[in-house]
Amino acid sequence: MAKQYEFLNQRRLPYLLVLPQMVIVIIFFFWPAAQAVWQSFFIQDAFGSRLIFVGFENYLKLFADPAYGESFVVSTAFALAVTASAMTIALFLAVQANREIRLSSFYKTMLIWPYAVATMVAGVLWLFMFNPNVGVVAWLLEKKLGIAWSHLLNSRQAFLLITVAASWKQVAYNFVFFLAGLQSVPAPLVEAAAIDGASPLVRFWRIIFPLLSPTTFYLLVMNLVYxxxxxxxxxxxxxxxxxxxxxxxxxxxxxxxxxxxLDLGGSAAQSVILMLLVIGLTVVQFRFIERKVTY
Amino acid sequence: MKRFGFAILVVLAFALAFTGCEKKPTGPVTVEFWHAMTGKNGDMVAQVCEKFNASQEAYKVTPVYKGSYSDTMNAAIAAFRAGQAPAIAQVYEVGTATMMSAKGAIKPVYQLMKENKAKFDPKAYIPTITGYYSTSKGEMLSMPFNSSTSVMYYNKDAFRKAGLDPEKPPVTWPEFFETAKKLKASGMQGGFSTNWISWIQLENFSAWHNQSFGTKNNGFDGLDTELVFNTPLTLKHFETLYQLSKDKTFIYGGRENKANPLFVSGQVGMHFESIGGYGNFKANCKFDFGVARLPYYPDVAGAPQNTIIGGASLWVFGGKTKYEYKAVSEFFSFISQPEIQAFWHQNTGYLPITKAAYELTKSQGFYEKNPGPEVAINQLLNKEPTGNSMGIRFGNFNIIREIEDQTWEDILADKISVKDGLDKMVAEGNKTLREFERVNK
Structure with missing residues (x-):
């Protein structure tokens, strides 16, 4: 006991121990973030030889630009669509794979696989299938279903395509976490409910889903950020x-x-807004949503 | 300990050798050349540098691949800001105004060649190519490197099938549209497609018809230039393209060069693309194809004028030693030689930058087997360039092209009328030109 006391009494040691982490955070986060804030108040040429202070002009220009508002709406809709579809599909698949079925480990492996595909490559894969000129799926849609597929000009189709591609990749990630979450749900609880006559659906919504809430909450944050x-x-x-x-x-x-x-000022202003957005989102999530989560 | 002391001495000696900037270094002077060429073209850059390095012993040029055009330009700018700029950087044509306005950051090529008394005859170069990278007084600011221009490609087999003469491609736009309709009627998916809507159907279209794309000689005479391409002629052209897109006589294949698969897969019979894409088509098209000049509207006086180039040029950064500048000037003289230019031209598909290289290539019989590139050169040499056909010199050029691409897609998707679309391109483009003027005045 005495030794431990001595250890805790060392005033500098804790600081020393967090120092490496702090250095990394400062160099790779605080410093660039501060630079972004600084740059957002200037306009400058690409070479940095002329720097003109413009106050909040870069921000005001963004807010006055309808395209920025549109971009905001598109991003939100996209993030929500990806989160909703990737989580629902993953949860469904995880529940199915969690049962005692033949080849379950095979299914699991196959379902986790897409996560190993780099996001860039995933994009290329989907693009090839849906390319209006040479894509297999685009061709099938047009020939068999009579749907003229042209995400090059049809904005709804373009939105659908990126949502599907982005979700497809994220399903694998969510699947792993949901499966792990499901496996930690105590079997006796579910079995007891079954004996009491609860139907599979009731068992899922009343017992399994609430017990999964920490996983769901974590995934919600991760998916929105994704x-x-x-x-x-x-x-x-x-x-x-x-x-x-x-x-x-x-x-x-x-x-x-x-x-x-090379519009560094305008781009920096956008980054600052994004930064505030992320901070806000995180605060809201941890403050209000986490309270309803049972750990 | 002794050994350690010796090591320090060696390090100090080296440090001394390097800090004395203007001191003549021992061994060859090495300069870096940052470029954005991949695949075969990247190998050709390496070969040209190797040829230079082998041709003499005093200088050495090291090619360094830095990613895409925008990556390379950004890397060079970032390096300059950190005081580590390369001697030579390859910058794409849309970056020209940005590089030019960076006074002090760059060393104009005409000055470099004069100061180093290098072999340099501005008259030897093809005016439409050097003009793009020169001041309006004709002073060359950067060394043209890989230049291309846009041409029309057509599928000869499809022409035969549609009962058209494969040796007589359409010459005017009205003929072209008729041909496109016939090709579609012969069972093809569509008549034609185009890459680079901004570069080919706006910039080159304007130059080819000798009409202004922007005021002040397309921006050559000042940053206070304004876009003026929303003329009745452009409107007529875009209106026709839009109409023809409705029954798929014209198929839109995407931005930049994304429409190429439409031509290669035989879905359309005619296509507009850079001559730089000639090699790609030669390797991938399973049919007989031809290269023809861009069509023009015959009712426009003075058309056809000449087309303008695309591609990239080599910029020299400021703040280097006189030995490094000497090395760069020698390198530029070297790559301007007809043999080197002909080698580059014949192996990459980019255009030769001197007339002598063109003549040499011709005498070697290259164009008998590859008629495509000669069509492109003749297009550039068609007439002495005017203020409308010398090139385009806009700040924030990337943003302008982006606005054009985006608005064009909105026109095709019926979100905006053709007329309003063209007016919007001009209005928004002008806004971005004013922003550039404000920072770079």
Whole structure:
């Protein structure tokens, strides 16, 4: 006991221990974030030789631009659509795979596999299938079902395509977590309910689903973040933000304006807004949603 | 300990050698050349550099692949901001105005060649190519490297099947649209498609008809240039394209060069693409195809004028030592030689930048087997370039092209009328030109 006391009495040690982590966070997060905030108040040429302070002009320009509002709506709709479909499908599959069935480990492996595909490659795969000129699925849709598939011009189809591609990849990730969650649901509880005459549906909604809530909550956060930020490669490959600006989500716009169009001030202002958005989203989720979650 | 001391001495010696910037370094002067060429073209860049390095012992050029055009440009800019710029960077044509306006960051090529007394005759180059990268006084700012222009490709087999003469491709737009309808009627999925709507159907279209794309000689004479391409002629052209898209006589295949599969797979019989895509078509088309000039409207006085180029040029960064500049100037003289240009031209499909290289290639009989590239060169040389056909020099050019691409898709999807669409391209494009002017004045 005495030794432990001595250890706790060391004042500097805890700081020393968190130091590496802090250094990493400062260098890779706080510093760039501060730079983004700083840059968002200026306009400058690509080479940084002229720097003009413009106050909040970059922000005001964004808010006055209807395209930015559209991008906001598209991003939200996209993130929600991906989250909803990826989570529902994954939960359904996990419940099915959790039963004692033949070849269940085979199913599980197959269902987890898509996660090993890089997001960029996933985008290319879906693009090839749905390419209006040479895609197999596009061809089948047109020949067999009479649906003219052209996500190059039809914005609804473009939105559908990126949602499906992004969800497909995320289903695998959600599946792993749901399956693990389901396996930790105590069997006696479910069996007792069954003896009491609860139907499978009731057992699921009343017992299994509430016990899964920590997993569901975690996945909700992860999926929204994925939908908002990590789907960049899919958008880039499949639609490049088109047709028009129909699938230009916020992160894609930040990249285009900053990296391709070299509008550093405007791009920085967008990043700051995104940063505030993420902070807000996280606070809301942990403050209000987490309270309803039973751990 | 002794050994350690020796190591320090060696390090110090090296440090001294490198800090004394203007001191003549021992061994060959090495300069970096950042580029964006992949595949076969990337190998050709390496070969050209190797040829230069083998041709003499004083200088060495090291090619470094830096990713896509925009990656390469961004990498070079970031390196410049950090004081680590390469001597030479390949920058695509849309980045020209951005590079030009960075006074102090770049070393204009005409100055570089003069200061180093390098072999350099501005008259030897093809004016439509060098013009794109020169001031309006004709001073060359960057060295043209890989240049292309847009041409029409057509499927000769499909022409035969539709009862058309495969040796007589349409010359004017009215003839072209008639041909497209016939091709579609012969059972093809569509008549024609096009890549690069902004570069081919707007920029080159304007130059080919000798009409202004922007004021101030398309931006060559000042940052206060304005877009003016929403003319009755462009409107007529776009109106026709839009109408023909309704019954799929014209099929839209996507931005940039994404429409290529439509032509390669034989879904359309005619297609507009850069001459840089010639090799790709040669390798992948399972049919006999031909290359023809861009069509024009015969009722426009002065048409056809000449087409303008696309591709990239080599920019030299400022703040290098005089030895490095000497190396770069020698390299530029070297790559301008007819033999090197002909080698580059014949192996990559990009155009030769000097007339001598063109003549050499011709005398070697290259065009008898590859008639395509010659069509492109003749298009560039068709007439002495005017202020409308010299090139395009806009700041934020990328954004302007993006606006054009996006609005064009909205037109085809019936979200905006053709007239309003063209007006919107011009209005929004002008806004972005003013932003560039404000920062770069």
């Amino acid at each position: 939908g908002f930020f990590e789907t960049f490669p899919i958008i880039h490959q499949v639609t490049a933000g088109g047709p028009g600006k129909a699938t230009q989500i916020l992160v894609y716009k930040v990249w285009r304006d900053g990296v391709i169009n």
